[in-house]
Amino acid sequence: xxxxxxxxxxxxxxxxxxxxxxxxxxVGVTHHAQEALGDVxxxxxxxxxxxxxxxxxxxxxxxxxxxxxxxxxxxxxxxxVNEALADNPSTVNTDPYGAGWIIxxxxxxPKQVDALMDATAYANLLKNA
Amino acid sequence: xxxxxxxxxAHRKLGARMVDFAGWDMPVQYSSVIGEHExxxxxxxxxxxxxMGEVEFNGPGALETVNALISNDLTRISDGQAVYAGxxxxxxxxVDDIVAYRFSPExxxxxxxxxxxxxxxxxxxxxxxxxxxxxxxDEFAQIAVQGPKAAGLVxxxxxxxxxxxxxxxxTEGEVAGVKSIISRTGYTGEDGFELYCPPGGAVKLWDALxxxxxxxxxxxxxxxxxxxxxxEMKYALYGxxxxxxxxxxxxxxxxIVKLDKPAFIGKDALVAQKAAxxxxxxxxxxxxxxxxxRHGYAILKDGKPVGEVTSGTMGxxxxxxxxxxxxxxxxxxxxxxxxxxxxxxxxPAVVVKTPFYKKx
Numbered sequence: 001x002x003x004x005x006x007x008x009x010x011x012x013x014x015x016x017x018x019x020x021x022x023x024x025x026x027v028g029v030t031h032h033a034q035e036a037l038g039d040v041x042x043x044x045x046x047x048x049x050x051x052x053x054x055x056x057x058x059x060x061x062x063x064x065x066x067x068x069x070x071x072x073x074x075x076x077x078x079x080x081v082n083e084a085l086a087d088n089p090s091t092v093n094t095d096p097y098g099a100g101w102i103i104x105x106x107x108x109x110p111k112q113v114d115a116l117m118d119a120t121a122y123a124n125l126l127k128n129a
Numbered sequence: 130x131x132x133x134x135x136x137x138x139a140h141r142k143l144g145a146r147m148v149d150f151a152g153w154d155m156p157v158q159y160s161s162v163i164g165e166h167e168x169x170x171x172x173x174x175x176x177x178x179x180x181m182g183e184v185e186f187n188g189p190g191a192l193e194t195v196n197a198l199i200s201n202d203l204t205r206i207s208d209g210q211a212v213y214a215g216x217x218x219x220x221x222x223x224v225d226d227i228v229a230y231r232f233s234p235e236x237x238x239x240x241x242x243x244x245x246x247x248x249x250x251x252x253x254x255x256x257x258x259x260x261x262x263x264x265x266x267d268e269f270a271q272i273a274v275q276g277p278k279a280a281g282l283v284x285x286x287x288x289x290x291x292x293x294x295x296x297x298x299x300t301e302g303e304v305a306g307v308k309s310i311i312s313r314t315g316y317t318g319e320d321g322f323e324l325y326c327p328p329g330g331a332v333k334l335w336d337a338l339x340x341x342x343x344x345x346x347x348x349x350x351x352x353x354x355x356x357x358x359x360x361e362m363k364y365a366l367y368g369x370x371x372x373x374x375x376x377x378x379x380x381x382x383x384x385i386v387k388l389d390k391p392a393f394i395g396k397d398a399l400v401a402q403k404a405a406x407x408x409x410x411x412x413x414x415x416x417x418x419x420x421x422x423r424h425g426y427a428i429l430k431d432g433k434p435v436g437e438v439t440s441g442t443m444g445x446x447x448x449x450x451x452x453x454x455x456x457x458x459x460x461x462x463x464x465x466x467x468x469x470x471x472x473x474x475x476x477p478a479v480v481v482k483t484p485f486y487k488k489x
Contacts, residue, residue: 038146038353039163041443042421042450044472060472062421064162064442065353086419 004031005123006097010073010116013125017097018073020113021104024080027073028101029061029092032126038063040092043070043102045081052078052105054112059102061092070102074112080104134179135270135331143349151244153180155352162353166445169317169358170486173276174350175338178323179331182246182266184239184253192234194259198394199229200377202387208233211297211314214385216241216249217395221376221402225249226367228314230299238310240271240325242367256394270331274338275321275358278345283322286341287311291322305337316355318362318486361444361486363413363453369424370411370439370453378402379455380411409436410461413483414452416469418476422452427470428478430460438469444485451485452478 005011010018015033019026034040044060052058052072059070081103085091092100107113117125132153140147145156156177158165168174186195196203201214208231216224225245230238241249246266253262274283284291289302289311299312307330315321326334339347356366365371371380378386378399388400416422422441427434441452452469460467463482468475 038158039161041163042419044420062443064166064357064445065157067421067423 005119007119011122012073014071024104034093034096040089043085076105076107079106135328136177158351158353159349163445165350165354166357168348169276172346173278176273179270180243182241183269185263186237186260188260190259191237195237200386202390221395221398222373223371269325270328273323275315275317276319279321282342307334317358363483378407409455412461412480414478416450416478420471420476421450422469429468447485
């Protein structure tokens with residue numbers, strides 16, 4: 001079974017993850033989030049070049065039953081979105097930390113990522129939920 | 130207080146995700162909504178629908194009493210047959226939609242929606258002229274066995290000859306040793322049965338169906354799949370597509386309204402509406418843009434709100450975003466186009482023929 005809380009990622013209490021990758025930060029939803037959502041059938045993505053704000057909604061993720069908001073872990077500019085999710089939204093379920101990534105952001109302040117929860121803190125959050 | 134069906138423990142053991150539905154603690158999914166949906170389309174699925182209510186009219190004049198309460202006509206069917214019908218207000222709008230079973234002219238059994246159990250019984254008690262209704266909701270559990278392999282599965286567990294039980298017909302018999310009403314009805318668009326049994330027998334029946342059904346690829350299915358299956362058929366859900374604000378004719382359910390029948394509640398309003406013309410209609414549509422229509426979203430024409438989405442989903446079998454909603458009659462013909470307001474975005478949609486899903 002795939003790792004449910006990878007140690008090298010950062011996390012939010014809204015169950016998004018962030019991975020610093022050179023100048024950009026890749027953002028997705030956690031294993032826990034995709035499991036709680038159920039079958040993901042649609043992801044509404046922001047436009048490339050749009051700005052996102054820490055803690056604010058940047059998109060929408062829909063399962064068969066429910067519509068949920070996606071919140072940005074950090075502020076910055078969207079430089080890439082995962083276009084493949086349009087045809088295969090269920091990738092968010094099958095590979096949430098890999099092919100199921102959602103957006104790539106160039107942060108306004110690269111230090112923002114450091115302030116997010118690490119894997120241990122996120123695991124505790126889930127345990128105490 | 131939250132209510133539990135006799136199968137509550139069984140659902141938890143199967144790892145179901147439970148939700149509150151109309152005050153009942155019910156399974157929304159066990160593994161995946163899409164997987165359960167596909168199992169019902171291709172094999173067989175089990176649904177606990179014990180939360181639904183049952184009301185019985187017993188005694189001379191039962192048929193006439195019920196016939197004055199419902200929109201369909203019990204004189205047109207034989208003993209051993211059931212009809213889908215509306216319980217209507219004087220305005221021709223819905224108190225509920227129900228299935229009425231004709232055991233005999235002196236015994237009519239009615240299945241009502243979980244969310245309307247108390248309301249329906251009070252309404253029937255108030256309006257029944259003649260035989261008085263008896264609330265039997267707590268005397269029955271109900272398991273729906275649905276899918277192309279349902280008949281084979283149920284047949285292996287009963288001595289009743291199911292080849293003689295056609296669609297919307299029923300019989301009584303033991304299934305897996307549990308005394309049941311065996312009804313060839315359902316809410317999925319697939320062949321199958323709804324089994325009404327005493328609450329004390331529900332676990333035995335459920336377990337027997339799961340065990341015997343292994344060879345058929347049976348799966349327990351939750352309310353999530355039940356909703357996507359019925360949406361693909363454009364079967365109405367009370368509280369979404371039908372309610373006390375839209376008439377049976379607006380809902381496109383004229384076929385369950387027998388206006389040539391003697392008086393029933395709501396008849397006069399519907400006769401008048403039919404003569405005057407129905408101004409809005411419930412249609413099925415597909416989005417031609419991206420997104421998913423959902424209950425409560427506005428339907429727009431030239432930017433102005435003209436209607437409302439009542440149900441919508443990404444249809445797991447049709448593999449398209451589909452919706453049901455009320456629109457002005459002039460926008461109800463197949464091929465008519467309008468937009469759906471999805472979070473401020475006007476997404477184009479087109480009216481299509483329903484059911485959305487047709488068997489391959």
